[in-house]
Structures are given as structure tokens and as C-alpha cells.
Amino acid sequence: MTLSYRPVRLGIYSDTLVPRADGVAVSMEAAGRALCELGVQLEVVAPYKSKSHQSTLPIRSVPGADAWGRDYRLGMLRPTRNKPEYDVVHVHTLGPVGVAGLYTAWRRDLPVVLTWHTDLEVYRQHYAEIRLAMWLAGKAWRAGLGAPRGYQNGCTEVQNLLRAVDLVIAPTAKVEQQLDDLGCEAPTVVLPSPTLPMPAPSVSVAEIRRQLNLGVQDPILLSVGRLSGEKNDELLLQSFAELLKIRPDACLVMVGGYGDRRRVTQLVDRLGIGPRVRMPGVLPRAELAGYYLAADAVVICSISETQSLVAHEAEAAGCPLVVVDPWLYRGHERTRTFAPAEPVGLAAVIGKTLRAPDSTRRWAPRYRPAPLEHAEKLLALYEGLASQRPPAPGGVAAVG
Incomplete structure (x- = not known):
């Protein structure tokens, strides 16, 4: 069986974007640039206007508001008649925009990939908004409102989210173990995240x-x-x-x-x-x-x-x-x-x-993994998932 290749059309959903310095934004930007080099037609959906981000990726900006007392923005996706023509949806966060990406995939029966960037169990201890969101989601789903595909009453909110994705990417073996402890039933792949090249120091x-x-x-x-x-x-x-x-x-x-x-x-x-x-x-x-x-x-x-x-x-x-x-x-x-x-x-x-300052030390990047190597592995995963569903017009062809 062979896969007849056409450019993959990828929808990336994220609640964060560079210049935010968090690891999700930086690694997503590095991977996205490399995917574009490989010919992937991608669109990043994020709550940042063109004047407030520094991403070089194609961005579909959605409304958002600065979260009071926090250093991030809350996205607000409104219903739209426009149906994005994706072959695969890749979700990087589980904020409002990321969750909207999950529902976009579920409603259109698209394969969805979730990168588990965040230790949700630790974060929910420190962020009341995460605890509130999970509680509200659980109440709504048990009432039959917007439950993920394959929803089961006996599972936790996180387990139900994980059950409803086609593939989970774990950046490290630690995350793979965390997912196993959470009872993740979706296929999981360990794929280390890339980072953006560090520029030459601008200050001595x-x-x-x-x-x-x-x-x-x-x-x-x-x-x-x-x-x-x-x-x-x-x-x-x-x-x-x-x-x-x-x-x-x-x-x-x-x-x-x-x-x-x-x-x-x-x-x-x-x-x-x-x-x-x-x-x-x-x-x-x-x-x-x-x-x-x-x-x-x-x-x-x-x-x-x-x-x-x-x-x-x-x-x-x-x-x-x-x-x-x-x-x-x-x-x-x-x-x-x-x-x-x-x-x-x-x-x-x-x-x-601590050791004595070394004035002769120089910046010598050793990036692991290289963004292009990471993107090639991602693309193979996308193509494998897309080949299992009927292609969108102009997208990845089915296995034949």
C-alpha cells in the first residue's frame, strides 16, 4: 500500500504564541517553521492580533482578552459558518482555543493530535481557573452537553479528553509515564520538542x-x-x-x-x-x-x-x-x-x-532535536492519520 502525497493541511490550535517565552510557544514556533519548509500548509489559531505577536507562521487571530492577574490571554472563539479545510488538527494547549480545536476536529470527524505540554495535575493545584474549567466541563458532560466523542461516565474529565484524540505526543519519557498514570487510552508517541535557535547575545x-x-x-x-x-x-x-x-x-x-x-x-x-x-x-x-x-x-x-x-x-x-x-x-x-x-x-x-566567572565562554548551541528532524517525524504521523480518513478536497490522499 502506498500513500499518494499531496500537501498536508494542518490546523494548529494554541492559547499561547511567541513572543511569550513559555516552552509551548517557543517549541510550537520552531516546529511550525520547519513544517512550512517541508511544504505543509498550516494555519495557527491563537488569541493574538498581528501587532501583539512575533510569529512568522500563518495566524488566524481570534478574539481574546488579557487574563486579570495573569500573564496570558484568554481566547474566545465564536461560532462561524466558515469550515476550515484541514486534514489534521494539532492541539497544543487545553485553554479555550485548544479545546475549541478539539471540538472542531470532533464535529468534522478529523484526526486530532494533542501534544501534552503541561503537567495538568500540578497546574490545577495552582490555578483556580483550571479547577473551575474542569469542574464545569464535568458537570456539562454528565448532563449530556458537549461531551467528547466516546464519552464515558466512569472516566475523569482528563481521561475523557484523552480518549477522544487520535494521538497524544509526549515530549519526554516523563510525560509518557504521566499519561500512563492518568489512564490515557489513546496511542502515545514520545517526540522531544525542538526549540528556536538562540540568537547571538545582544548585550555583553x-x-x-x-x-x-x-x-x-x-x-x-x-x-x-x-x-x-x-x-x-x-x-x-x-x-x-x-x-x-x-x-x-x-x-x-x-x-x-x-x-x-x-x-x-x-x-x-x-x-x-x-x-x-x-x-x-x-x-x-x-x-x-x-x-x-x-x-x-x-x-x-x-x-x-x-x-x-x-x-x-x-x-x-x-x-x-x-x-x-x-x-x-x-x-x-x-x-x-x-x-x-x-x-x-x-x-x-x-x-x-558556582565557579569563578569565565569571560572566555562562548555561545555554542547544541539543539536537540533539530527542528527539521522533529518536523519530518511529525509529518509522517500526520500523513498516517490522514490516510485513515477520506481526504478533504486537495488534501492528503487516502491509502490506495
Whole structure:
């Protein structure tokens, strides 16, 4: 049996988009660009207008509103008579836009792929809106309103979502295990996410230290990621307070958006570490590259990471990396240092990891996997799914 190839028409649904610095937006952009190089005709549906995003992909902007107290937008899809002609739908998030993508696929009997980017069980502990959405969905589905295809009363809301997709992509073996623990019945493929190439640093190490008001020998401990509970920032700050007892000249630089800035700043004040903490916010990637070079160590305290592009970026910069998640350490023993997930032990490991600043260190990217390699594997999956259904006009032909 052979597959007569025509360009795959792909609908990508996401609640996030670059320049947001989260891993979903960055990896989706990298994969999307590579898919376009392979001739895939794709459209990204996202709640961002052309003036508020930096994506190079074809975007179908849908209405959205900034979420109060959050660093993301809530999309609002309205019913439309236009029927997008897709061969495959790929959903990257489970916010309003992502869920709308699932329903688009179900109503039109299209194959749907879901990349499990987020540890939903951890996130629902920190985001009331996720708990509310899952509760409302469960109530509606049990009442027979909008239930996913193949809905079963005995399954959880997450299990019912997973049962209704044709393929789940797990970025890591850790995610594959999480999906198994959740009772995922859909076929699952482990496919590591790509990342965008890091541009050359736009700012020098000396300039960064000047901006941060640090001496040339003050060790910089860098954390990159949203400042919010699921990233375990409480452990990060408590361990830094312990680190200052043995390295009072150290400085913690927390790069990222403010998921809950007031809580973070209150904790910094309570620990009395404010003079040695810097929070420059979200940085352009060219500037972030300079921060990686300036750092004497990078620490990842989160145990909810599903792909951890930050870890790969730190390694590409030749920066010592400390992690507390065993899954982030496994298979990377040569380039990462494991530490216990408690303040005193973590501080001790960081103290041993910090080394004298190296002005000769250069950015030497080692991207794993290459975006084009990732896209080729994705395309093979899309073609396999599309061949199992009658093709849309001009789309992928059926197996013959």
C-alpha cells in the first residue's frame, strides 16, 4: 500500500504564541517553521492580533482578552459558518482555543493530535481557573452537553479528553509515564520538542553586570521561567536564602513573567534577601542569551517540567545546571547536577557548583532535536492519520 502525497493541511490550535517565552510557544514556533519548509500548509489559531505577536507562521487571530492577574490571554472563539479545510488538527494547549480545536476536529470527524505540554495535575493545584474549567466541563458532560466523542461516565474529565484524540505526543519519557498514570487510552508517541535557535547575545556580560549593579566577581545564579507556584519558586527563594549564608556575594537573577508577582515579592521580603535578588522580567531571546553567558550557574527547581527547553539552552551556553527533578537528571549526568528538593541541601549543591566567572565562554548551541528532524517525524504521523480518513478536497490522499 502506498500513500499518494499531496500537501498536508494542518490546523494548529494554541492559547499561547511567541513572543511569550513559555516552552509551548517557543517549541510550537520552531516546529511550525520547519513544517512550512517541508511544504505543509498550516494555519495557527491563537488569541493574538498581528501587532501583539512575533510569529512568522500563518495566524488566524481570534478574539481574546488579557487574563486579570495573569500573564496570558484568554481566547474566545465564536461560532462561524466558515469550515476550515484541514486534514489534521494539532492541539497544543487545553485553554479555550485548544479545546475549541478539539471540538472542531470532533464535529468534522478529523484526526486530532494533542501534544501534552503541561503537567495538568500540578497546574490545577495552582490555578483556580483550571479547577473551575474542569469542574464545569464535568458537570456539562454528565448532563449530556458537549461531551467528547466516546464519552464515558466512569472516566475523569482528563481521561475523557484523552480518549477522544487520535494521538497524544509526549515530549519526554516523563510525560509518557504521566499519561500512563492518568489512564490515557489513546496511542502515545514520545517526540522531544525542538526549540528556536538562540540568537547571538545582544548585550555583553559586562553590560549585564552593570545593569544588575553587580561586581565582576559576584556569582550569578540564574533562574529562567514564569514566577509562579508550579515552578516551585518558593523552594528557589528559600534555598537562595540558605546560599547567602555561605556565599553572601551571590545574586539570584529571576528571568520570566510574573504569574503571581505579589506573592513572590512578599516571600523575598519575608526572607530578607531583596538586596541580592534581581527580577528583570521577560527578556528578548537575544538578551537572554547574554544572561546565560553571564550566569555562573542555572537552577531549575520545578518538578512540573515536561520538556524544559531552559535546560537545553543552559547547556548550549556551557553553563553549570542544577536540577531537583530526577527526570531532568536522568540521561544527562554529564551536563547536569542533581540536588535534593529542600532548601539546605539544594543550597549546598549550588554553592559547590558556582565557579569563578569565565569571560572566555562562548555561545555554542547544541539543539536537540533539530527542528527539521522533529518536523519530518511529525509529518509522517500526520500523513498516517490522514490516510485513515477520506481526504478533504486537495488534501492528503487516502491509502490506495
